[in-house]
Amino acid sequence: MLSRVARRIYWMARYIERTENTARLVNTYHFLLLDLPRGTRIGWEILPVITGSYAVFSEQYQRHDERNTVKFLLADSTNPGSLLNSIAAARENGRTSREVLPGQAWEQINELQLYANARINDALPRRGRFEFLTEIIQRCQQLTGLLAGTMSHDHAYDFVRIGRNLERADMTTRVVDIGAMSMQNPDDVGGLDVHVWTSMLRTLNAYQMYRKDIQLGVQCADVVSYLLQNDYLPRSVAHCLDQIEECIGDLPRHQNTLKPVREARHRVSRIKPEKLDAVSLHMEVDRLQVGISAIHNQIGKTWFA
Amino acid sequence: MTIDWKSYDPGEFYDELISTPGYARAPARNLTAWLRSQSDEDLQARKLDAELAIIDKGVTFTVYSDGENIDRAWPFDIIPRVMPIREWRNIEAGLKQRLQALNLFIDDLYHEQKIIGDGVIPASLIAESKGFRKECIGIKPAHQVWAHICGSDLVRDSDGTVYVLEDNLRVPSGVSYMIENREVTKRILPELFENNTIMPVDNYPDKLLEMLLSISPSRRKHPEVAVLTPGIYNSAYFEHAFLARSMGAELVEGADLMVDKDDYVYMKTINGLARVDVIYRRIDDLFLDPEVFLPESALGVPGLMRAWRKGNVALANAPGCGVADDKVVYSYVPDIIRYYLDEDALLPNVPTYRCNDAKEREHVLANLASMVVKPANESGGYGMLVGPQSTAREREEFRRLISSNPRNYIGQPALRLSTAPTLCDHTVEPRHLDLRPFILQGAETYVTAGGLTRVAMKSGSLVVNSSQGGGSKDTWIVDNEGG
Known part of the structure; x- marks a missing residue:
């Protein structure tokens, strides 16, 4: 191709x-x-x-x-x-x-x-x-x-999926960032932040799934974990990265490109949302975005040059 | 209302299907009888089927107007044009003879120029030719062939004689439409294929690939063939994509290719660089290589000429072959055939007056109203004067153009182009047409069975170019016993 x-x-x-x-x-x-x-x-x-x-x-x-x-x-x-x-x-x-x-x-x-x-x-x-x-x-x-x-689900379609999932992961980090910036009071479980996080879930079409999976109230740490780390939510960063990894593994000469994907995936797994405040959450998200753009750059170097 | 062949009257013109009102030519009898048996509604329904099939298949050509590219559905008339195989065999032999001679001519021009030394062709003709490329002098392409793909335009005059009107040697287009026209006709008129032996045309992509492989400089088991297109803005992009797809070759743009330090050509793929052995290029010479020709060309590949000159890649058609695609050179083709092959031309040229000759120019200027005047180096029907349909003002304009640059013009008597029945709204009327067969030459020479018939859809019009409102028909070479 x-x-x-x-x-x-x-x-x-x-x-x-x-x-x-x-x-x-x-x-x-x-x-x-x-x-x-x-x-x-x-x-x-x-x-x-x-x-x-x-x-x-x-x-x-x-x-x-x-x-x-x-x-x-x-x-x-x-x-x-x-x-x-x-x-x-x-x-x-x-x-x-x-x-x-x-x-x-x-x-x-x-x-x-x-x-x-x-x-x-x-x-x-x-x-x-x-x-x-x-x-x-x-x-x-x-x-x-x-x-x-x-x-046809061939290499061309791999590139469709990679593009879609990378863009999705990127947007999810940005939505989490909005949440971080909008937080009034991280401990205010029943206050305004419920509206903020509910609406972030809605942006990513994840509210209903979240309710089904988590059931308890809408709390910052749970939502952040859900949006970043859930294995099944199609717009979670973890899920998107898994999809990307699968597609990249299908393509020729993929070794160098798998590396930044795996690095980003590890970083996502290691995040402990319950220990984060608004500032440190924002910084985590920032690092994830750097990781996503590293994947993008490596894809360009490997296959588009 | 059904078709009444008795009221179909082509007048003074030769008609391809009907000899005199009410009488069909032998190879067309099955077709005309079937057409007569159809009601108007049936014919309209088949016409609609054809239009839908063309839209479904996405058969388009691109027209550039108002700064926008518009993909238009390919215009098509459902009534095929029929020719007997016996006549076709002669034409086929004539076309092979012509292309073989033209290739020897081009090869001679870039080597010893014997034909000029022997006084058959004046040296000034080549010195002033727009298509001669000094960069090609001394190159030896495989099989001594420069023009691998040729589209020659044939017309029939009122006495039934078929003439060659021009040979398109640079980047002739239209062959994909020939194939699509047949596909559409098979879909909408299947019953006619049962009762006629119609020569198939769909093996062209195989023949093209065979030819391209035969000129590959590499001894690799599977040489890589690519079709080089200027891109989606080109009017023939549909065809470039079609041919690449049917040959299983990559469709590449200039930026997809590079010439490496080893002077081989590579294409950039997701697997890394992949060597290319044969390029069927659909861009003009001057855009091929910015290092050698137009430096501002973004369509070409820097270093391509270097790779070609070293024999590391084959280009079809070879750069510089356009020297023989010149309407003044055309006028010498019968001499060229005699010179190289020691044979008489099997297919006649249209009588051609060269405006760089004082006497012949006088003749053209004195008879502008009855002649067709063409510039030597244009194609697509641009920049020509059709005398019988011209205004006094247009004739004055051409008088001035010819006098200021006589080498660039030729004059030909306006032929009375043959006609064929064409479905126009609810009647069948005669419309003028021509025929463009395609000839391939590599290790062997091949001619398509028939070609692309182009038809002027307006009553009385002689302009068949699709860019100027022309349509097309399927072309049947029919092998019916006794036909």
Whole structure:
């Protein structure tokens, strides 16, 4: 398989996943803020911070209010990670690797972009936002399912899974980071933090699973452990890394690339959430993100060069 | 309403299926009889089936307009064009003869230039040729073959004579559509294949691969073949992907390839570098290697010419073969055949007037309204004057162009192109067409059975290029006893 095709497939999968994640993030944050009392210290600007685009954001916008933040995250062409830019990047990568994609997948990416561009203005005011974002999430999932169900599960599909899971793991660490930054009082089991962590679980579609598995109340340490270390939750960092390891093991010349994956996996296992406060949690998450980007760099060096 | 062949009248033109109103030519009788037995609704349903099949199969060509690339469904007429095998055998022999002679000619031009020394072709013609590449002088490609893949355009005049209109030697396209047209026809008119012996066309990718392997410089058991495309923005990208897929070859862009210190060509794969032995390149000479040709080309591979000159990789077609794809050189092809093969041309050229000759130029300028004037080095129907359909202003424009650069123009009498019945809305009407067979030459020479028939969909139009609104038909070489 050509390196160029592998690279494009990998990025296409990452951008599809990033699109879905961005939609989830904006969607749940919107509902979280509705639950928090006025004057709470967390606000919308935390989202550009968490997605690593705060510098670009504050350069563009003076007022860091809901309207500007949502516009920045969804529609702004200067934000490389905006929803519309992610969709465009997914489409461009898909378009240039059509020889390995099922024809229908290409059509759906195309339609996703047509839909998003046509309806983006509905998503900026609160009223139409939920419907728009839900539709985007559904279309992304449909695409993921289509690739799983129709694409040959060969090396090309390995790169789809690697891209998707790496992007997923990355987003999960960022969501945990939002939690850490939003924590009012780590010991306040019944207070505001319940809303924060519940909403983080919802962002990752994990609330129902969490309830089923953990049953007890929503507590910081349990949620962090669940999102980072659970073996079965498809969006937990541990699960994503396991998937990546499996795919990488399938590919030729994988030795050097397995190393950073295993290192990150060990780091995740060693985390003891019950012993962390907001600051040390943030630092743990930071180290995980460094590990994830090391995996990304090694993948590029091994297969895309 | 069913088809009434008695009211189908091609007029002064030679029709490929109908000889006189109401009478079909022998090899087409099964087809015309079947068409007459169908109701209008049936024919419309088959036409719709064909359109759906083309969309399903994703048979497209790309049109560039308004800064956007648009993939259009391939335009197709369901009524095949039929030729008897006996006539085809002559054409096939003529095409082989032509390509063999052209390859000897190209090889001579890059070595001793005997044909110029012997005064058959003027030296000025090569000196002023846009396709001559001094970088190719002295190279010895396998089998002395430079043009491995050729698409020659054939037309039939009103007296029934088939002429060669031009030889496309650079990067001829269309062969994938020939194959897809047959696939579609088999789907929608299966019953006709039972009662006719129609020569198959779908072995072309095998023949192409066989030819490419025959020019491989490597003695490896499984030489690596790649198709080099300029990328998805190219109008023939569909075909590049199609051919690569059908041959099981990699479809590569310039950036996928590199020439290493050992002067071999490698492609970058997830397994590391993999050596490439034969490249079927679908990009023009001047973009092939930025170290030798256009330095700004991002489509090519730095060092590719070095690797080729050292004999480490085969390029099809070889760089520099475009010297023979020139409409002035075309006019010498009968002389070229006689010179190298000591034979008369089996297929006639269209009479051609060279504008760099004062007397012939006078003739062209005096008869602009009845001639077709073509630039020597364009393809795709661009930049030409079709005299009988031109305005006085266009003729003035060409008068000026020819006078300022006579070497770049030739004139030919406007042929009365043959027609074939074509399904237009709810009637069957005559439409003009041509035929592009594809000829391969490596260790052996091969001609497709038929080729790509292109048809001008507008009444009276002579322009068959798909980039300019032309359509296409399946082409049947029929071997019916007595036919």
